[in-house]
Amino acid sequence: MITVADVEAEAARIAAYVVRTPTVASPGLSAFLGAPVTTKLELLQRTGSFKARGATAKLLALTEAERAAGVVAVSGGNHGIAVAEMAGALDIKATVVMPRSAPGRAVEIAEAAGARVILADTMGGAFALVDELQQLGLALVHPFDDPVVVAGQGTVGLEFAEDAGELTDVLVSIGGGGLISGVAAALHARRPGVRIWGVETEGAPAMSEALAAGGPVPVELSSIVSTLSAPRASPLTYEHVSALVTDVLTVTDAVAVQGTLDLADHAKVWAEPAAGCLLPAARQVLERVGDGARLGLVVCGGNATTADVTAWAERFGLR
The missing domain is CATH 3.40.50.1100 (Rossmann fold)
Incomplete structure (x- = not known):
């Protein structure tokens, strides 16, 4: 703990x-x-x-190699916005996966901040897709399962x-x-x-x-x-x-x-x-x-x- x-x-x-x-x-x-x-x-x-607090803490803790590879996050809205905007501020490429139920405004904000946004049919599907993207080398910024x-x-x-x-x-x-x-x-x-x-x-x-x-x-x-x-x-x-x-x-x-x-x-x-x-x-x-x-x-x-x-x-x- x-x-x-x-x-x-x-x-x-x-x-x-x-x-x-x-x-x-x-x-x-x-x-x-x-x-x-x-x-x-x-x-x-x-x-x-x-969400800006935890996202910033994690982004600042990344190694140089992780920053260069880029990050991926899964979100119902707010975490995705935070990762997109704070990654943009720190010059880190971000991919955000959201369910189609996420607010349209959240998708717009994340894309405007420079993130690549991918929509999944369900939240469970969004988490599964993030697992796949993480295996491809992107550093995970998890919304809650990270000390x-x-x-x-x-x-x-x-x-x-x-x-x-x-x-x-x-x-x-x-x-x-x-x-x-x-x-x-x-x-x-x-x-x-x-x-x-x-x-x-x-x-x-x-x-x-x-x-x-x-x-x-x-x-x-x-x-x-x-x-x-x-x-x-x-x-x-x-x-x-x-x-x-x-x-x-x-x-x-x-x-x-x-x-x-x-x-x-x-x-x-x-x-x-x-x-x-x-x-x-x-x-x-x-x-x-x-x-x-x-x-x-x-x-x-x-x-x-x-x-x-x-x-x-x-x-x-x-x-």
């Missing part, structure tokens, strides 16, 4: 390339949820999500611990589990006693299924939230979550999209459903822990267009 020292080392390595995003109390969300809420606004990160990437994502937790006021419970979205693994490692070291809660959508339950099975297992994906749609957790992230996370909560796609609308209304931020899912999960946490909770929300990304959210809201009959 990674340590807070690993996270601190990556924080120093990537500092010149990423943004120290704002940590702000949210009066609107505090009133909405009925408990004090502090947000970590990773949607204001370079590339629009926390360097996990430590890079953990810099979110390091900053949150340094910048937030008192917190009792921190909620973090889960796709493959890289973000929550790094955040949990940092927060447990810097804020002992703070509970960490993971959040998934019901149609992308990689980590909750892993916890139920005692290890990573393949899952069927049906969520509209492609940025959380990992076909399975990894042993690395499972180990961190099983040891450091209080529980993993699941919510429906519909309430995740409603959460996106509520974040716009009450927090004045335009997030994606991967972050919107935190609000219905926060209500579950408050029901379980009772009075005195002080919540921290890692608002992980904002790479959803108004057209995307409008279409999802209409699909689910939301306001």
